[in-house]
Amino acid sequence: MPAVERGRKLYEGKWKVLFETGDPARVILRFKDVPDFDRTVARPKLPRRGAMKARIAATLFGLLQERGISTHFLELQGEREMLVRRLEMIRLEVVIRNVVAGSLAKRLGMEAGTPLPVPVLEYSYKSDALGDPLVNETHIQALGLASPEEIRAIREMAFRANGTLLPFFAEREILLVDFKLEFGRHVGRLMLGDELTPDGCRFWDRATRERLGKDRTRRSPAREAAAYQEVFRRICA
Ligand code: UDP
Numbered sequence: 001m002p003a004v005e006r007g008r009k010l011y012e013g014k015w016k017v018l019f020e021t022g023d024p025a026r027v028i029l030r031f032k033d034v035p036d037f038d039r040t041v042a043r044p045k046l047p048r049r050g051a052m053k054a055r056i057a058a059t060l061f062g063l064l065q066e067r068g069i070s071t072h073f074l075e076l077q078g079e080r081e082m083l084v085r086r087l088e089m090i091r092l093e094v095v096i097r098n099v100v101a102g103s104l105a106k107r108l109g110m111e112a113g114t115p116l117p118v119p120v121l122e123y124s125y126k127s128d129a130l131g132d133p134l135v136n137e138t139h140i141q142a143l144g145l146a147s148p149e150e151i152r153a154i155r156e157m158a159f160r161a162n163g164t165l166l167p168f169f170a171e172r173e174i175l176l177v178d179f180k181l182e183f184g185r186h187v188g189r190l191m192l193g194d195e196l197t198p199d200g201c202r203f204w205d206r207a208t209r210e211r212l213g214k215d216r217t218r219r220s221p222a223r224e225a226a227a228y229q230e231v232f233r234r235i236c237a
Contacts, residue, residue, distance in 0.1 A: 003077050003078060004021045006021070016031055025086055030080055033050040046228055050079070050080035052232040054079065055232070055236045056197050057197050058082060063164060063168060064164055064165075069157055069161055070191035072085040087186050090182070091126040092183065093182060095121070095122045096119055096121055096159070096161070096181070097177070098116055100115075101113070101178060101202055104120070119162050121158060153190045161181065169203070170206065173206045173207065174204070175209070176202075180200040182194035215227065
């Protein structure tokens with residue numbers, strides 16, 4: 001299929017740019033190689049990060065769609081772009097956790113690496129001014145972010161996505177520690193949007209527990225690049 005023509009820029013974030021297309025119901029999402037907050041930092045960038053992210057997101061969204069979980073993904077376009085359905089985004093970050101790590105370890109005083117007996121779901125209200133505070137389902141309703149039916153659907157889709165992704169990664173010797181999802185409405189229909197890439201997920205090697213993909217605590221850019229490429233290879237090769 002010929003590439004869809006890119007129109008006006010709609011939005012530019014730290015990691016991605018959205019463009020209009022000739023069809024108001026579809027937009028192009030382009031992944032950047034370097035996030036804005038890194039542009040002034042003198043360190044080698046991860047080569048082809050945007051292209052790897054596009055391929056990984058397409059693979060994972062494709063898998064979820066095969067299992068009946070609606071996503072905005074339509075098709076890959078060029079190297080670093082996806083054609084997606086235009087969504088009215090819900091201002092929530094939805095995190096699913098299988099193993100204790102990051103902010104959960106700090107907040108609840110749990111040791112990082114502890115397996116959780118049940119997957120844990122957390123919502124944060126997307127607000128830069130407030131620092132994305134954790135919220136619960138009654139807060140979400142009170143803030144008017146989503147209806148009770150939508151909240152139920154978000155919860156169900158998030159757990160089903162986890163149920164699909166866990167074995168997919170396990171087969172690739174990856175432990176899916178936690179990951180972040182975002183949802184939106186397309187013609188009133190709830191679906192997964194944004195990205196599903198190593199930049200919103202914590203991946204550990206199943207055997208060695210070595211951090212794969214993005215890791216802010218990793219000191220060496222060369223090691224970060226190798227770990228990102230390794231996760232790309234395991235998902236897409
Ligand atoms: N996450 C994200 N965007 C955010 C916050 C978190 O993609 O703004 C992802 C993060 O990559 C991890 C999961 O959500 O996979 C849980 O993150 P956590 O709350 O532990 O925060 P972190 O320790 O990553 O700051």
